[in-house]
Amino acid sequence: MTLDSSATTVQTLRVDGARLHYEVRGQGPLVALVGAPMAAAGFAALADLLATDHTVLTTDPRGIGRSPVDDPEQDSTPPLRAADLSRLIAELDAGPAIVLGSSGGACTALALAQTRPEQVRLTIAHEPPLDGLLDDRDELHRATEEMIARYLAGDVIGAWRLFMATAGIRLPEGALEQMFGGERDPQAVADELRWFGHELRETVHWRPDVAALRGTEVVVGIGEASAGQLCDRTSRALAEALDVEPVAFPGGHTGFAEDPEPFAIRLRAVLAGIR
Structure with a gap:
């Protein structure tokens, strides 16, 4: 595939049980930016910054956004999403890839x-x-089941309130109502339902094969603003299991989307260390 570094190529790929929307920018070594449930749009700004000297792959994970699934009741697991990503990398024929996964997408990348x-x-x-x-973990899993039950029962704000409390994320008073109440984009609601109903449990219950990962190159990234949050704790646990030092990235859990330029600078410093 010949790519124009100034353009974004938008395509779809048929995989087992789904049709994947994916986007490719730039030229150079392949970097895949992967989320779950975050779709390609969440990585667009970072992808543009990296595309000056990299081929950058972004995608909507199966069942999210523009990647419909054949069976809406099928759960989205890290290994299933990893198989999709494997197909995309093979389709581009530009690997091996540097894979940056964030949140559930980090589980995909590890898988x-x-x-x-x-x-x-x-x-x-x-x-x-x-x-x-x-x-x-048992207490956290119980909280996950409760937030899923609340959401599926129609208590959207209650589900998100428990999610934020469990994640250790503090929001201003009234922020949840502003973010998740009133009229909302239908696609965002559909993606949210998919995530609560068929992705959240499978992602947070998944455990990586630490022995297998020790034979690969893994960087564990933690947002500088995430201190004390649940994903700070889980990331440090992974780093300890792999016997590596975590790397601090600017921002918090979604720092790459909220302020992508400093995130890109830190990411380039990490990439420079493997060349």
Whole structure:
């Protein structure tokens, strides 16, 4: 595939049980930016910054946004999403890839590294929600079940309130009502329902194969503003299990989207260390 570094190529790929929307920018070594449930749009600004000297792949994960699934009742697991990412990397024929996964996408990236290590040059796992690595995993899993139950029962604000409390994320008074109340974009609501109903549980319950990952190059990223939050704890647990030092990235859990320029600078410093 010949790519114009100034353009974004938008395509779809048919995989088992889904049709994946994906976007490609730039030229150079392949970097995949992966979220779950975050779609390609959330990485657009960072992708533009990296595309000056990289081929950058972004995608809507199966069941989210522009990537419909054949069976809406199928759960989205990190290994299933990793198989999708493997197909996309093979389709581009530009690997092995540097894979930056954030949140649930970090679980996807880790699952790919441990099952298809030949396709991955470096895995950057930015704040993976690996609740199973923590001592209080049972309490966290109970909270997950409660927030899912609240959401599916129609208590959207209550579900998000419990989610934020469990994640250790503090928001201003009234922020939840402003973010998740009133008239909302139908696609955002559909993606949210998909996430609560078929993705959240499978992602936070997933446990990586630490022995397999030790044979690969893994950087564990933590947002500088995430101190004390749940994903700070899970990321540090992963780093300890892998016997690596975590790397601080600017911003918080979604720093790459909220202020992508300093995030890109730190990411380039990490990439410079593997060349």
